[in-house]
Amino acid sequence: MGPQELRRRGLLLAALAAGWLPRPSQAGAQVEEPLIDSVRSALSAAVANSAPPKPRFDDVEQRLVYLRWLGEMSERLKRRKSETQTRIEFLETIWYEAKRAGLEPSLVLGLVQVESGFRKYAISSAGARGYMQVMPFWAKSIGDGQASRLFHMQTNLRFGCVILRHYLDREKGDMFLALGRYNGSRGRPEYPDAVFACRRQWLMPGER
Numbered sequence: 712m713g714p715q716e717l718r719r720r721g722l723l724l725a726a727l728a729a730g731w732l733p734r735p736s737q738a739g740a741q742v743e744e745p746l747i748d749s750v751r752s753a754l755s756a757a758v759a760n761s762a763p764p765k766p767r768f769d770d771v772e773q774r775l776v777y778l779r780w781l782g783e784m785s786e787r788l789k790r791r792k793s794e795t796q797t798r799i800e801f802l803e804t805i806w807y808e809a810k811r812a813g814l815e816p817s818l819v820l821g822l823v824q825v826e827s828g829f830r831k832y833a834i835s836s837a838g839a840r841g842y843m844q845v846m847p848f849w850a851k852s853i854g855d856g857q858a859s860r861l862f863h864m865q866t867n868l869r870f871g872c873v874i875l876r877h878y879l880d881r882e883k884g885d886m887f888l889a890l891g892r893y894n895g896s897r898g899r900p901e902y903p904d905a906v907f908a909c910r911r912q913w914l915m916p917g918e919r
Contacts, residue, residue: 821910843871
């Protein structure tokens with residue numbers, strides 16, 4: 712990819728992050744890499760299990776923090792997901808899967824915004840699927856082989872969060888590089904910058 716194409720893509724991502732343009736699917740260039748058995752087993756275990764339980768909290772204050780977050784994010788997401796129950800279930804699952812993977816819900820929301828524009832059935836030109844644009848090879852590598860399940864909300868969000876966590880661990884906590892690896896553009900700024908810009912739209916008041 713030449714300098715002009717990189718600049719064009721960077722300008723496009725910046726415009727998408729700012730909400731100036733309709734959003735196509737942006738990612739799906741995750742590169743299939745060999746996984747050692749221990750990593751494959753750990754990732755397979757991480758995407759297994761049943762649907763998430765309702766959140767449980769140690770005290771009332773933690774529950775209130777969660778409910779405030781849920782209310783605030785639901786209001787912000789309303790124009791993208793108008794049906795209340797669908798919107799709440801989506802946000803509950805984002806919260807659960809992000810926390811389960813040790814990620815910020817705001818970051819995962821920003822990534823979903825860049826990847827799919829919150830479209831459940833988005834498909835990229837490379838064949839990546841769903842909210843977090845998961846490549847079908849992951850279903851074969853660490854899942855049950857059924858790529859069609861990547862259109863299932865919780866399955867897609869779980870795979871996406873587990874994969875990003877895997878990349879973050881590989882990059883020793885460097886989110887910039889992890890996001891680049893997630894997009895298949897490691898080391899280039901356009902995609903991480905777009906995700907970070909969108910993340911700011913999903914922070915609670917007072918967060919930085």
